[in-house]
Amino acid sequence: MSVLRLPLDVHDPQTRRHVERVFSAAFAVRRAVQRDARTRLAAYRGAHHERAVAGPAAVRDRLGLTLPGLERAAYRHLDGAPHLRRHVTKALVMHGADGVWQAVHRHLFPDATGRRHGPPRVGDWWSFHTIPGRARSHTRPRKWETFRLVGSLGGHRAAFDRGGRLWQPRRMPAVTATGGGRAVRSWWDHDGPFAIVLTGTGCRDLVLPVRLPQGPARTPVLEHYLADPGCWHKIDLVRHRDPGALGGWRYEARLMILGPGYTSQSTAARRAAAAGLSRRGGVDVNVSNLAVVSILTTGVAADGLRATCVARSGPDADRLAAERLRQRRRNRALQRSRRAANPHQYQLSARQQHRADRRRAAGLPPVTVTTPTGPRIATAAGVPVQAYRRDQLSAGYRRLRAQTAADGAARTRAGRTRAQTVAATIVATHGAELVIEAADLRAWVARWGRGLHAFTPGMLVAALRHETSKVAALGGGAGLVRAGTRHTAWTQHCLCGTRTPKQLRHRRHHCTTCGLAGGRDLMAALVGAHTVLTEPGAPGSARIDWPAARTTLAVYGVDVINERLQGAVTESSGHHRPHQRTCVGARRPPRSPGHDGRGRRARRTTATVPPTTPDETHTGTAPERRDAHPDCFNTNNCLRNRP
Structure with a gap:
């Protein structure tokens, strides 16, 4: 399905x-x-x-x-x-x-x-x-008791055709039951534009016009799902919070069909090519990056050893800092709104209480505090006297909270799309036979919560597991296999078999026995590529095939391995579009000599402006601890200028 x-x-x-x-x-x-x-x-x-x-x-x-x-x-x-x-x-x-x-x-x-x-x-x-719908009956032609999709793809295109392409207005017109170009009494005979219909209630029929995705790239997808009404199986009605939509909710229908999903020709060709790769690789994942190294399982070639490292780039870090700053500001705005709407549930801060005591001692009338900034009134056990769910919330609070949730959902969807793109690139390069350590990523949250949010290793591993399973279904390997860490200890071993203990802060590998030197994660992935499981599906049965590892070291040599690991292809886990905003504190440049960067007219003065030193602007030679970028107009608030 x-x-x-x-x-x-x-x-x-x-x-x-x-x-x-x-x-x-x-x-x-x-x-x-x-x-x-x-x-x-x-x-x-x-x-x-x-x-x-x-x-x-x-x-x-x-x-x-x-x-x-x-x-x-x-x-x-x-x-x-x-x-x-x-x-x-x-x-x-x-x-x-x-x-x-x-x-x-x-x-x-x-x-x-x-x-x-x-x-x-x-x-x-x-x-x-x-609202889950009921599946239609495929043995009886007219048995669909809940939401059902009516219309046809040809009728929808004929109703919204402009010069041979699909064009739908901003507001879809109301749909009436038509068949053969004339009005009909039953929705079963409707062959016009698509609509979701709910009948059988005590009220009038619910008819919701459907807006099909437009664009040449969406045409084969629509043909796959909508051209054959016989495979339509079920309709669920779904809503999402959207502050920009009328009523605050955005609605969609989820059509389930009896058949596989759509796969483009380029994706099918890429997966078929990945299935033909005779490669075996290891994946080392941590909080900040993901390293993949693979070798040929049959024969030796010039590119028999491949290495890829996935990490966040500099613009991605700046963008994440900007998003965090925006979220902190929103959280402060939400807290102020909640306190202003429920002032009797919060205490005065030390400063506000000192001011009230000072006025009382001077005999002045008390000042009403509309927004107390102290802690919430709670019992001796620290439990709030009034539950947060019983607070009075303003309309602005609800709108801002909904906008925050919508932005978070959009970031999650974008992260999943980027993870799928990175996983597809990795599988196309290294094949679908990959070994990864059986680590519980949920245990990392207690120690590296912000780091996990920035890099999202779990999302990348899930996308990699999905992509490898698709290629493995074509006969391209065993997919993503989990190996236990107790008997393997990839990061504590060298390819020659020598145990080289490292602490977590040591990010470089150097073996005094064979001379291999490189990044800790890439070397661990190379050792993981030689891991085998004596019992399939049991991570605890993982062992390192040391004879095969020493053979790889002898075939490629120390110099070639060090060179390949040093020149590993770097993939970014962030956005793939160019970065527009250089820093969090940057503001727009002056529009004219008579205006400042904040949109206000600059104050006229005849005083001579002294020349600025390199430490005060981003021009010239920047200090050693600063990163110069000339597009920033706010030197003091720029995050790159902070130690």
């Missing part, structure tokens, strides 16, 4: 209210089912004796902790609230109950690793994003 995202146009106020009511009704039923599930789980945990005598399965059946039991609970809630029946159907609430059962199932039964999830929580309105 594969999924295609279809943006929906809900600019019409009446349609937008209808969609919001559908989400509100689905959320009300889902929340009620979640509360029922938590109550039943509490009763299940308290029935110790009954579970010991009758068995856990009998207790779950009696309490209704089963999929049919939660579905019946959803039906009862819907029948008990007839006003909700005007906007949702029983099929919709049934699939909402199925989602609740998945959380209950993860809590009751352990997974493959023996772990269980905590008890399911009652979700809030802002985290409710998806």
Whole structure:
């Protein structure tokens, strides 16, 4: 199965209210089912004796902790609230109950690793994003009880054709049921523009126009997903927080088809070429970079030894610093707004309290403090007297919080795209047979939280695992294999077999036995390329094939290996477009001699301006601890000028 995202146009106020009511009704039923599930789980945990005598399965059946039991609970809630029946159907609430059962199932039964999830929580309105639809019946031609996609690709192109290309207006027009160029009564006969339709409720039909992705590169994707209506399987209605959209929400439909996803010809050719590479490589990942070294498994060639290092570049670090500064400013603005809206929940700061005491001693009237800057009023145990969720929030606070969340989601999507690009480049160069250390990246967060956020090694490893699995499916190797670190210790060994202990601060490798010298990470990846597993799928069975490692050292020689590792190809994990902003504190240059860089007219003066020294500007010879860049107009606030 594969999924295609279809943006929906809900600019019409009446349609937008209808969609919001559908989400509100689905959320009300889902929340009620979640509360029922938590109550039943509490009763299940308290029935110790009954579970010991009758068995856990009998207790779950009696309490209704089963999929049919939660579905019946959803039906009862819907029948008990007839006003909700005007906007949702029983099929919709049934699939909402199925989602609740998945959380209950993860809590009751352990997974493959023996772990269980905590008890399911009652979700809030802002985290409710998806209304799952019901799959259509492929044996009956007209059996689709929830959201369904109507229309045809040819009808959509004919309705929005301009000179032989697809052109859709900024606001999509309303869609009416048409068939053969005339109006019809049933949506089953509609062959015009695409639309998502919800029927069977007590209200009018919900019709949402679909906006197809435009551009020549999107044409084969649309042909793959939309040309054959027989493979359409399911539609889910999804919403996302978007401060720039009408109503604050952006809506889309996720179409699931019975078939593989779209793969372009260039991607298929690249993966086929990677599958034909007879190479084996090692991957060493840490907080700040990712090193890959591979060797030929058959024969010897001039480029038999390849090395690649993925790290952040200088502009990426500047951009990350700018994003962090922007986030700190937003956090301060959010904190000020919360304090101003809830002044009785915060204490006065030491400075504000000193000022109040001074005025009281002088006999002056007290001054009302609108924004106290002290700590929050809490109990002796440090628990706030009033929970944060009960605070009064202004409309500006909600808009800024939504914008922050939208920017964070956009950065995450961009990071995933960049990770996929880097992973595709690595697999095309080194093949799909790669070995990586079985390290738990989650344990690194406690020590290198900011570093992980800057480099995102977990995202790169996940993209590399996905790309290697695609190439391995074509017969191009075993994919990304995890090897245990207890018996291998890549960073503590040389290719000749000599153990060279290093501390974490030592980033260079130098072997006094064979003379190999280079970066610690690249040398560890080269040792990892000679790691084998005696038991497939068991990281603890990993061992280093020292005879093969010494053979590689003898074939290529110390000088060639040192040269290849020193000249490793460097890939950037950041943005691939040129950097525009040179520093965080930089402002626009003066527009004219009569204006300063802040948009204000400069003050006229006849005094002679003394010449500036090199330490005061970025021109000339910069100090040794500073990095000169002439585009910065704010010397004091520039991050590059700080020690």
